[in-house]
Amino acid sequence: MNILIFGPNGSGKGTQGAIVQKKYGVPHIETGVIFRQNISKKTPLGEKAKAFIDRGELVPDDITIPMILDRLKEDDCKKGWLLDGFPRNLAQAEALWAALEKEKIKLDYVIEIDLDRDTAKKRIMGRRLCKTDNNHPNNIYIDAIKPSEKDGKMVCRVCGCEDMSVRADDQDTGAIDKRHDIYYDTKTGTLAAVNYYKQRTKVISVDGSIPVKAVTDAILAKLV
Ligand code: AMP
Numbered sequence: 001m002n003i004l005i006f007g008p009n010g011s012g013k014g015t016q017g018a019i020v021q022k023k024y025g026v027p028h029i030e031t032g033v034i035f036r037q038n039i040s041k042k043t044p045l046g047e048k049a050k051a052f053i054d055r056g057e058l059v060p061d062d063i064t065i066p067m068i069l070d071r072l073k074e075d076d077c078k079k080g081w082l083l084d085g086f087p088r089n090l091a092q093a094e095a096l097w098a099a100l101e102k103e104k105i106k107l108d109y110v111i112e113i114d115l116d117r118d119t120a121k122k123r124i125m126g127r128r129l130c131k132t133d134n135n136h137p138n139n140i141y142i143d144a145i146k147p148s149e150k151d152g153k154m155v156c157r158v159c160g161c162e163d164m165s166v167r168a169d170d171q172d173t174g175a176i177d178k179r180h181d182i183y184y185d186t187k188t189g190t191l192a193a194v195n196y197y198k199q200r201t202k203v204i205s206v207d208g209s210i211p212v213k214a215v216t217d218a219i220l221a222k223l224v
Pocket of ligand 1: 031032035056058064086087
């Protein structure tokens, strides 16, 4: 199975991507993760990509496109792949489409998690971290996972601990806006890439504003 998953930051794309990846047992290829691994290992690729990532910009296509096309040729991709974070713009979408056509590789599913920009931003900014367990989801803007209250204080909805914090980058509105500017750009950005695929193949679009479990069910219902 060869799958692409799209969704703005804050849409739960990572969570849904992990579920789809598990269903098919294909490698989950996340561009951001590959870059971060290269940066921490100080590889030449990492050195080149770092400045762009630090500025919240896309790493140039002449670095990113060959990196991903090469990754798809590795042995573990013979049974398929789930690409997450790529394509991020129209040029990447065109390059991937052309490369797959050339190799006669079928794109089985393109999944889009559809979420409006304001909600996506609130989702990010509303995230609260439980210091006891990182896997206790809390969000002040999502009713289903709203933190609880104890003696007028916000506590983790799962374990009740009072130690709740925020991730600094979740509160950086400049950084959030920059990423969303790229995602919601229908001319050359990520939505342009989604529309490019919509003109060529079937795209499964699911409403990302409903609870996480319902989004999962909506996606799984469309996958064979
Ligand atoms: P992510 O973890 O997906 O948010 O990616 C982290 C950073 O890696 C992004 O802000 C970009 O700077 C870079 N990046 C990830 N995917 C791409 C891509 N497809 N094209 C260019 N840069 C990317």
